[in-house]
Amino acid sequence: MNPEHLNYFGFCGRVIALALMHKVQVGIAFDRVFFSTLAGRDVCLDDVLDADPFLYMSCKKILEMDADFLDSDGLGLCFVTEIEEFGSKLLVELCPGGKDIALNSQNREEYVKLLINHRFMTSISEQITHFAQGFADILSRPTLQPFFFQSLDLEDLDKMLRGNGDGISVDDWKAHTDYNGYKETDCQISWFWKLVKKMSEEQKRALLVFWTSLKYLPVEGFRGLQSRLYIYKVTDCADRRLPTSHTCFFRLCLPTYQSLSVMDKSLQIITQEHVTSSFGIW
Structure with a gap:
């Protein structure tokens, strides 16, 4: 319905290519059918199980x-399928003269193959083409793109894009953090890591976004980042300030709070979802 929707697919292709180029995890995984299509491979019944379980079960039966x-x-x-377009249902032939070809035991494999091909390739060919073109604008030539995807396993590509799906390890986080103005033995640093360990997974990710602008870590964890993280000491009006961050430099500016409770309240504020998206990130 949106006249620009094909351009959105091209834009998505560019974003994914940029994420791969710069090793930025975006927290998504490619569908196996979509991956196979980009690689120029035929889509089989087993490929569509996750994409459309209902179609998979129907074809299997x-x-x-x-x-x-x-x-x-x-x-x-018969060799037709029904699609919905702008609220109207249309019958589309899966092959020339499909409406006159009845399904039987001899042609059922061909019927399933054509049905899957129409559902996951023919009907969305324009969208796939625009995504592929956007991807090729950044990372590969259109003629070489199938070879790029053929050289990868889907699982490897998903790891590159999605990153580490496990929980955030605070010990790993701490091991890859340096200090400026603070010493590791300072009470503020001890309090900080104590409070981080008590956080829920959502709060940890919110803090990670606030600190680095990254929501997802590489498969290797914090050692896979391009830089170590830093905690800088802030002394001015410490108990009346919230932490701030310089995300481009992975730098958290932590005030010298005089009590664990004050620090706890401050971290609770910055890890609230509606705050982490706008406060202190520049």
Whole structure:
């Protein structure tokens, strides 16, 4: 319905290519069918299980159904599929003359193949083409793009894009953090890591975003980042200030709070979702 929607797919292709180029984790995973299409591979029934479980089960039942029942036109199907377009339902032939070809035990494999091909390739070919073009604008030539995806396993690509799906390790976080103005033995640093360990996973990720602008870590964890993290000491009006950050430099500016409770309240504020998106990030 949006006249610009194809351009959005091109834009998405560029964003994904930039994320791969700069090793930035974006927290998404490619669908196997989409990945196979970009690699120029045929899509088979097993590929569509996650993308469309209902279609998968329907096709599987057709392939396993009693031959006599199919040959008696028990399902009443022919080589057409129904699609919805702007609120109207349309019948589309899966092959030339499809409306006159009845489904039977001899052609059911071809029917399933054509149905999957239409659902995951033909009907969305424009969107896939625009995504592929956007990707190629950044990372590869259009003619070489299938070879790029053929050279990767889907699991490897997902790890590159999604990053570490495990919980954030505070010990790993601490091991890759340096201090400016503070010493590791200072009470403020001890309090800080004590409070971080008590945080929920959502709060830890909110703090990570506030500190670095990164929501997802590389598969290697904090050692996979391009830089170590830093905690800088802030002494001016410490008990009346919230922490701030310089995300480009992975720098957290932590005031010298005089009590654990004051620091706790301050960290609670900056890890609230509606605050972390706008406060102290520049």
